[in-house]
Amino acid sequence: NAGVTQTPKFRVLKTGQSMTLLCAQDMNHEYMYWYRQDPGMGLRLIHYSVGEGTTAKGEVPDGYNVSRLKKQNFLLGLESAAPSQTSVYFCASSYLLAGAPRQYFGPGTRLLVL
Amino acid sequence: GQQLNQSPQSMFIQEGEDVSMNCTSSSIFNTWLWYKQDPGEGPVLLIALYKAGELTSNGRLTAQFGITRKDSFLNISASIPSDVGIYFCAGQRQGSGNTGKLIFGQGTTLQVKP
Numbered sequence: 001n002a003g004v005t006q007t008p009k010f011r012v013l014k015t016g017q018s019m020t021l022l023c024a025q026d027m028n029h030e031y032m033y034w035y036r037q038d039p040g041m042g043l044r045l046i047h048y049s050v051g052e053g054t055t056a057k058g059e060v061p062d063g064y065n066v067s068r069l070k071k072q073n074f075l076l077g078l079e080s081a082a083p084s085q086t087s088v089y090f091c092a093s094s095y096l097l098a099g100a101p102r103q104y105f106g107p108g109t110r111l112l113v114l
Numbered sequence: 115g116q117q118l119n120q121s122p123q124s125m126f127i128q129e130g131e132d133v134s135m136n137c138t139s140s141s142i143f144n145t146w147l148w149y150k151q152d153p154g155e156g157p158v159l160l161i162a163l164y165k166a167g168e169l170t171s172n173g174r175l176t177a178q179f180g181i182t183r184k185d186s187f188l189n190i191s192a193s194i195p196s197d198v199g200i201y202f203c204a205g206q207r208q209g210s211g212n213t214g215k216l217i218f219g220q221g222t223t224l225q226v227k228p
Binding site: 004031033035040041042043044045048050056058090092094096097098099100101102103104105106107108 | 118120123144145147149154155156157158159162164202204206212213214215216218219220221
């Protein structure tokens with residue numbers, strides 16, 4: 001049981017390049033989330049999904065797109081990377097216990113945009 | 115934007131000391147979670163709280179769901195060097211529906227001097 005895994009672990013991009021971050025979970029969770037973490041700002045929600053085939057915008061969605069074609073995978077895309085997107089990206093999956101969430105996080109992807 | 119105020123931002127303590135940190139909001143929350151993040155890793159769930167006034171322990175960690183439902187507290191007793199890391203509070207705001215979305219505090223960075 002690997003939990004939540006993220007690919008790649010680290011990536012360097014040039015401004016304008018595109019890339020896709022992959023998140024996979026093997027816990028059969030319905031809910032999945034993408035966050036970015038910047039110093040002093042905690043974790044901010046980019047996009048989330050409440051089930052296969054569904055996605056919704058979070059707090060900071062601009063410049064990102066997502067897809068949830070399979071229940072176990074949640075992809076985060078950057079179509080045209082900008083230096084402001086340099087950050088650490090975390091994926092999480094969750095189930096609801098009596099309506100309350102318990103989110104489990106992956107190890108993160110460190111992205112540097114030059 | 116951020117709706118949780120976590121304090122203190124950082125703490126530098128001596129091994130063996132007790133630690134207290136808290137999270138406050140102007141909104142009502144129906145779930146509070148506390149996470150710990152080790153350097154280079156994703157956040158790990160420590161304690162989950164689901165009812166106002168609830169007091170829950172996990173080893174040397176004790177957390178409480180504030181009676182007003184607008185705050186939560188985390189205490190660590192007899193700190194040890196491996197307690198070093200960033201501690202995040204997170205909450206599910208009342209009225210957020212069955213999305214499982216959490217709002218995160220900015221984090222408390224804890225350093226322990228042996």
